Amino acid sequence: MSSHYPLLKPADLTADQRDLYEKITAGPRANGPFRIMHDDGSLAGPFNALLFAPGIGNAVQELGAALRFNGELPDRTRELVICAVAAALNSEYEWYAHSRAAVVVGVSEEELAQLQSGSVPTSASDSEAAALELTRELVAESGVNETIRATAQKHFGHSGITEISVLVGYYRTLAGLLAVADVPAPADTAPDKGHEK
Numbered sequence: 584m585s586s587h588y589p590l591l592k593p594a595d596l597t598a599d600q601r602d603l604y605e606k607i608t609a610g611p612r613a614n615g616p617f618r619i620m621h622d623d624g625s626l627a628g629p630f631n632a633l634l635f636a637p638g639i640g641n642a643v644q645e646l647g648a649a650l651r652f653n654g655e656l657p658d659r660t661r662e663l664v665i666c667a668v669a670a671a672l673n674s675e676y677e678w679y680a681h682s683r684a685a686v687v688v689g690v691s692e693e694e695l696a697q698l699q700s701g702s703v704p705t706s707a708s709d710s711e712a713a714a715l716e717l718t719r720e721l722v723a724e725s726g727v728n729e730t731i732r733a734t735a736q737k738h739f740g741h742s743g744i745t746e747i748s749v750l751v752g753y754y755r756t757l758a759g760l761l762a763v764a765d766v767p768a769p770a771d772t773a774p775d776k777g778h779e780k
Contacts, residue, residue, distance in 0.1 A: 587765045588632050590625035599637040607633070607644055611652050616687050617680040618769060628676050629757045632764040643756070650753055654746050656739070658688040660711050663698065664718050664747060665754050666690070670699045671722045674758035679768035710738035714747055721751040 618627050633640030662685035669677035694704035703715045717735040720727045
């Protein structure tokens with residue numbers, strides 16, 4: 584696997600890095616449909632890079648955990664939004680990870696193909712379409728169309744459009760980190776339960 588960051592093994596971590604490592608590898612992330620760790624214990628995806636700045640890395644992983652596991656958005660909506668960001672930014676690892684998470688929460692392969700092509704899936708509910716239109720506006724960074732914002736707010740309220748906006752920003756951040764670190768998607772395509780097989 585190509586990466587501009589050396590893979591840090593658990594035995595080589597400082598105390599701050601070890602604390603962050605344990606937070607990342609504990610809880611619901613460890614049992615997800617995509618790998619977060621290699622056979623040697625080093626972290627996969629953006630997580631290895633976060634270890635190099637453990638103070639920032641901890642804040643980033645806490646925000647990610649809050650968005651994925653404690654947000655108010657329906658799981659399907661959340662994963663559709665994340666996949667739309669991954670597709671728009673051509674983030675291989677993000678797509679690898681969250682296309683698997685999306686399938687677990689009921690997103691079909693056809694819907695994923697439509698997202699990957701930049702389209703809102705034809706089978707999306709009105710609220711999912713509103714979230715995806717808002718996501719498209721946020722990724723484009725050219726302002727947010729008032730009609731699109733109002734439609735999303737009608738479906739999700741202030742709390743929901745705040746969550747969507749932060750969700751998009753968070754996954755844009757991870758996509759940037761993955762690009763800087765040059766972290767590709769794993770070579771195999773079979774979903775697993777957190778660890779590289």
